Amino acid sequence: MRVRLRPTQLGAKGLLLLLALIAAFLATNYNNLFFLLIVFCTTVGGLGLCWTWGNLRGVTLLRLDAPPGPAGEARALGLELGGRRPRAVSVALLVDGEVVEVGDRLGFGSAEPAPLLPPRPRALAQITAVRLTSRFPFGLFRARLDLPVAAELVTHPAPAANHHGHRRAAHTATDDDDGDQPLPQGRRGSAVAGLRPFRSGDSFGDMHWKATARRGVPIVREREPEGDLRCDLVLDRRCPEQRFERALSRLMRDLAALRGSGRSLVVHSQGGGFVARDDRKSELAAQRWLAATTSLPAAAAPPPHVSGAERLPRSGHGGRHG
Amino acid sequence: MAECLLPLLLLLTGLDLAFVHATGAVDLRLLLPMLVLTAAAPWLRHLQRHFTYRLLWNGGVLIAFALIVQHATTTGLVHMLEDGLALAVLCQVHLLNNVGARQRPDLVFFNSLLVAFVTSLFAPDLTWSLLFVLHALVLVPSLELHAVTRGQSCLTRAAARAVVRGSLPHAVAVVLATAIVFVVWPRDFQRRGWFNELLEATQQFASGAAERIDLEHENGAPLSDAVVAQLVPPSGRAEDVPSHWRSTAFSTFDGAAWLPQDASELGSRFATDPAWERDRSGAWVRSLAETGLRRVRVRLLDGSQRRLPSPLQARRVDLQQAAGLLVDPRSYGGLGLLRLADAPAGALEYTVECSAARVVVAPGARARQHMTALPSSGVPPFVHDLAAQLRRDLPAPDDQLSLALAARDWLSEHRRYALPGTPGFAQNLGEFLIGTAPGHCEYFATALALLLRSSGVPCRLVGGYLAHEWSAADRAMLVRGRDAHAWVEAWLPDGEWLTLDATPPADVLADSRPTNSWWGGVVADLELMWATVTGFDAGQRARWLAALVRFPQEHALAVASLLVAAWAVVYLRRRRRTLFVVQQLHRAARNAGMQLRDGETPRELLGRAVLSAATPARLAALRAAALAHERARYMKPGDREP
Incomplete structure (x- = not known):
């Protein structure tokens, strides 16, 4: 898995500024402070390049859970990265060749929200890779890492x-x-077979409110089926x-x-x-x-x-x- | 733009104002409103959504811009720098107040760097460098916060603080790496730059390479750190090197400029100085008594020099490699140099033998008249009044030696020194003489020469170098471009030439500044340290590298200790990381109500946990901890994830 680097808009403009400074430096007398400024700009660029590359280097994908979900509704994904812990990355999925942004990860010790897949039309699609993009630390370069994955995205x-x-x-x-x-x-039978967590499609009439309050998750009565x-x-x-x-x-x-x-x-x-x-x-x-x-x-x-x-x-x- | 970036941008703009203030070129009254607008930017930015406010703001900026441009074009070159810097900070304040939805902070970063760059040419080295370190420590976190918040407009305050905290090691690393590269990278003080060479070639063609000291067109002498010459006394003692090294003498003053001494006006080529002759060995010799002889080996590094600098008492000059070089004995007792096509490139070496004897030449009437001539205009009336006053104060008014020394001392004590281009520098000789503005060595020398000539003392102005920087490592006196100097030689009635330097030595010699307070001492030490950095040349670099190579041999124990310490740090870090995953596994097991048994693997523990009544969330945490444990303990770098 190769980390790809390219300059951002800010980086390209910075490079032009550096070239202009170097041209002016070469055109005039040797000046120490001028030289210091050029060294500083070059150091920021060079270290920025290394650190941007290092931010994504060694990152692996441990787990990607893309549960089936209804069309037109966002759904949370389960994503676990391994290896190095990257900072300030944007996470996207490559779904049938299309890049779908699913969220950002700051990685500064704060609570990270689960990646959220935006609403999609009904389809059965293939997730081919998880794409991580980062401009960290200086925003001069953008690093991109595609972590290959073979998963189905079921949007029913x-x-x-x-x-x-x-x-x-x-x-x-x-x-x-x-x-x-x-x-x-x-017909639903009147005999209650037991209790179970609420599932999509359950009737509200079957809600067991006391158990729901006690357990903190919606609980419904399981009834014995009757009829056909x-x-x-x-x-x-x-x-x-x-x-x-x-x-x-x-x-x-x-x-x-x-x-x-x-x-x-x-x-x-x-x-x-x-x-x-x-x-x-x-x-x-x-x-x-x-x-x-x-x-x-x-x-x-x-x-x-x-x-x-x-x-x-x-x-x-x-x-x-x- | 995220709001959390604004405080850093404010700091950056404040530092830009400090940069400009450090140059001393812009009046504080002009900078204060900018500072107020910078400080008020967090509130003023909110007004940008109102059309009327935007109209007023942009109109105000345009008017200020027009006023500055008008000031620059009507007041001449003198205020060009002031107006240019004012314009730069005005742009920065304008950008800061507009940054947000319409304006990205990119331009604020770039403009800030440009302000730092421009001010580096004018601000004092040490002040600028300290400000630059602060600037770097603010710029790097700003860039980092900008990069992180690019996709997230609503970064929490805690997260922003975490980002800035995390960026500080990066900032320190950038500053250290810059410092290391800056110090270790070899200097090239000899490089003049293609633009300057082009300019110089054009000027030489236009003026025939004439040399003159023009008092009315002082645009700031090029104060280069480049080492022009190394003066090596065989004795290894600094005292054996004369301080004043002459290049050219100027004997005609036209009221605005000094012109080189012209033999045709003196009636004889060597009417004022002992003549140089070539001896059998090819060395140039002149008739000075062989008393108290001192030798100095001169290494002339500046390949563009057309003179062989030598002291007034130089008795013998011996070129090491004369091929391709033509030496021209000048009427003022110096030596000119012509380089032919086959002249050796680069440094030139020669030996100067100095005598302790006085340089005496009996003055002829014509030469004497020439050396006391004053122009009909261009001499401030104050010169004559001051000369009369000095004569009156002398016990013997006709004693020319006493008068010369008194005039030198008076100027040295009562007039202030400043370099051209610095704030308040005298616009003309009159301002300097009256005492309303400081001047540099050429003003001191001219004032002294005019005082002497108005009292009938023959004298001339001499341009050359002041040697004062002793390098203990090289055991040589270093002469840099910024050591260019002007002084006066008075011709006393007995025919002796006397060197008179009216420029206050404390202002010229960087290492002789008074350090009365501890703060003054600290500043002096810092300046000395900085001078070491700015003067870091190829020789010093070679010595540092040699010392670096020698270090492991001479301090084997220290190097071994360092290596062991580095290995220990790496080992402990790895061990701590391993311990951490084990602790995490135990914690996750406890949360799931499990206990790791003796000899049980994390996978076996996980199998037991699956069968237990652990909640899915705790089970997932235990699974993650077990996986992390496996990776840390059993995976090698480069292994694929299971």
Whole structure:
């Protein structure tokens, strides 16, 4: 990992000033104080170059946690650097070749806020490197160090407003009810199986306020599931972009509702689908599928027919593309 | 720009004002408003968002700018420096008051350096150097804070303090590295610079290389630290080196300038001084009694010299390498030098033998008349009054020797010394004679010559060098460019030439300044130390390097101790770092409710912790501590992270 150096705007101007001073020095009589000034400027430049390089030299990447997150929302990243502790660095991620600034680290013993990934559109992207940039100490040179990393950045659709009414979605339904109607699902049982931490999609009605107050984190009641434990959905990808995104948001909402319910959600679509159960692994796979999927043209093949399964989007099956 | 940078920029601007004040060129009344505007910058900056205020401010700056430019163009070259420096600090104050959203601090840094550079040419060396150290100690933290806050406009006060604290070692390192490079880097005092050489060539072509002392066009003599000559007495004693080394004598004063002695006006080429003749060995000799002979070997380092400086009592001058050189005996008793195309480049060596005998030449009437001539204009009337006053105070008014000594002593005691270009320097001879302004050696010598000539004492003005800087290491007297000097030679009735130097010696000789107080002593010591630095030349550098090479041989024990100490520091630092990660591991384990067992590795401890009821946060802390421990204990430099 090589530290790359280049002069900043201030450094370039400083270099011009130094050259002008040297030219004036050579043009006139030898003068000690003049020489002292040139030595000082050169020393500041030379030591600045060494120290800027040394600030990033030997820095390694110990950990990068980029959790899946909803589109249009910032999310905190887990970043741990090893080796030398750099000062005053800007941290950025190289996501599919694009540089995404995620924050600064001062490194003077103060509390460092977690790097924050700015809101991104729904996509499945590759993080190829963590880029550290620093002008420390004098701002005359900029050092850049790319720490290679292979990680996926899953930006899934933001879940639509859930059936209890509070809003979580970035999109709102307009001319149809794709984003508002809940999927038919098994009733929640009245028997409480236990308590667990709150997860996205849990109903506020299940909040256990006493436990929440006691533990300091939101706690909900875990209920025994009742009724049908499997739900089949057919996603027709031949639809306009906006409706497609709304359908994905709704799927995301239903996916969140699966947590702790003991049920499963099977989505059938062109080119495959996913099966989501009440476990983290299948949830991540579903989020990944939802992040990566795209709409298809109207002339594309229809989705597989599954009897008794609800179709999404409900009011259209292609033809209104665009 | 972050607000936390402003105090440092204020300090930087304050130091710029101090730089300018140190030159003494700008009136304090002009600097005080600038200082007030600098101090008020934190409040005035907030007003910049109002259009009316910006209009008023920028209008005011423009008016001040126009006034300074108008002053510079109407008052001539005399105030050019003052106006230029005033303009520089005005710019700095303007930049400081505008720095923020519109103006980045880059220009404040650069302008500050430029002010330091310009003032270095005029301010006293020691004052400027002390200010420069302070300037460096402020500039480096400013740059560092600016670099850190570039992306963060809202740096907390504690964080800003931490940054400034962290920058101080950098500032000290920069100052030390600058000092080391400055001292160790060899000097090149002989370099004149291509611009100066170009200028000199043009002037020589225009004036035919004429030499004259022009009192009305004093633009500041080039006070170079360059060693012009080394005077080495074989005895190794400083007392054996004469102090006044003559280059040219001037016998005609036209009211404004002294012109070189011209034999055609004297009727005979050697009417005033013993004539030089060449002996069989090729040396130049003149008829002075061989009493109290002293020899001095002269190493003339300035290749552009057209004279062979020698004392008044020089009896024999012997050039070491005469090939390519033509020696021209001058009518005033000096020796001129012509360099042919095959002349050796660089230093020139010759030996001067001085006699203790008086230099006596019977004055002819024509020469005597020439040496007492005064111009019809250009002599201040005060000269005649003062000469009459001095004569009246003498017991024997006709005693020319007493009169000459009295006039010299009076000038030395009652008139002040200053270099051209310094504040208050006399604009003309009249100002100096009346006593309203100080003057330099040429004014002292001219005043003395006019006093003597108005009393009928024949005399001439001599230009040359004053040798006073003894180098114990070289066992030689060093003559630098700044030692150029002027004095008077009076021709007494018995035909003896007498050297008279009216310039107060305490002002000319740097090492003879009075040190009445402890502070004066400290300043004198500092100046002496600084003179060592500024005079650091190739010879001294070679001696330092040789001493550095000899040091390990002569002080083997000390060097070994130093090496052991350095190794111990490195070892202890590494050990402390290792201990630190072990302590961190123990602390993290305790926080997670665990205890490291005997023989248990951090990984095994981590495995136990995962199965325990430790919270995720504490588990993560323990994992990080275990990893840090592994890296510190088992990873070698260059190993890849697991």
